[in-house]
Amino acid sequence: GEDVEQSLFLSVREGDSSVINCTYTDSSSTYLYWYKQEPGAGLQLLTYIFSNMDMKQDQRLTVLLNKKDKHLSLRIADTQTGDSAIYFCAERAPSGSARQLTFGSGTQLTVLP
Amino acid sequence: GAVVSQHPSRVICKSGTSVKIECRSLDFQATTMFWYRQFPKQSLMLMATSNEGSKATYEQGVEKDKFLINHASLTLSTLTVTSAHPEDSSFYICSARDLTGADTIYFGEGSWLTVV
Numbered sequence: 001g002e003d004v005e006q007s008l009f010l011s012v013r014e015g016d017s018s019v020i021n022c023t024y025t026d027s028s029s030t031y032l033y034w035y036k037q038e039p040g041a042g043l044q045l046l047t048y049i050f051s052n053m054d055m056k057q058d059q060r061l062t063v064l065l066n067k068k069d070k071h072l073s074l075r076i077a078d079t080q081t082g083d084s085a086i087y088f089c090a091e092r093a094p095s096g097s098a099r100q101l102t103f104g105s106g107t108q109l110t111v112l113p
Numbered sequence: 114g115a116v117v118s119q120h121p122s123r124v125i126c127k128s129g130t131s132v133k134i135e136c137r138s139l140d141f142q143a144t145t146m147f148w149y150r151q152f153p154k155q156s157l158m159l160m161a162t163s164n165e166g167s168k169a170t171y172e173q174g175v176e177k178d179k180f181l182i183n184h185a186s187l188t189l190s191t192l193t194v195t196s197a198h199p200e201d202s203s204f205y206i207c208s209a210r211d212l213t214g215a216d217t218i219y220f221g222e223g224s225w226l227t228v229v
Contacts, residue, residue, distance in 0.1 A: 040225070100162065
């Protein structure tokens with residue numbers, strides 16, 4: 001079945017760049033999303049990329065998509081302590097599919113002072 | 114941007130009672146909403162897909178008589194946990210599909226349920 005995988009933990013120093021990686025298996029994915037979850041809170045949509053794009057930049061966030069390798073990454077420039085959270089990637093099935101979003105396990109980002 | 118609101122954010126109920134959680138799309142109409150459950154330090158588990166004006170579609174292993182879902186309007190879906198037990202204690206999150214623009218799915222803030 002469809003699968004989305006992420007590494008569980010990432011630690012970076014404040015001011016450095018963070019790169020969170022995600023791999024998925026469904027080649028028919030339409031959109032790929034990055035969500036942020038702070039402790040005890042819901043999911044906040046950070047950014048998304050359509051499957052026919054290979055890069056999207058939004059302020060400090062850069063999303064790279066390698067569709068051939070089914071690899072998605074989120075780069076956070078100048079990482080701040082407020083960026084510490086769990087980051088989920090999710091892939092979206094085509095419209096009409098019974099399945100909507102498939103989530104990765106989440107990557108816990110810890111920003112060290 | 115689009116916002117999805119959940120209420121209550123935290124609720125404590127006694128074993129055997131029922132509790133209702135609301136999910137509202139505040140500035141868009143959502144024909145489809147989703148209910149997830151999240152255990153500590155784990156990813157989201159899809160419980161059911163809620164379709165406006167029709168019955169919800171439940172994922173395998175989710176008891177539809179225990180987790181009642183109603184999607185009576187284009188901006189509101191409710192999840193009722195009936196005859197709650199301590200093992201139902203969890204973080205419940207809803208999401209709503211915004212078909213305008215990029216057809217994005219937005220999440221609510223989540224609701225912590227504690228059954229004592």
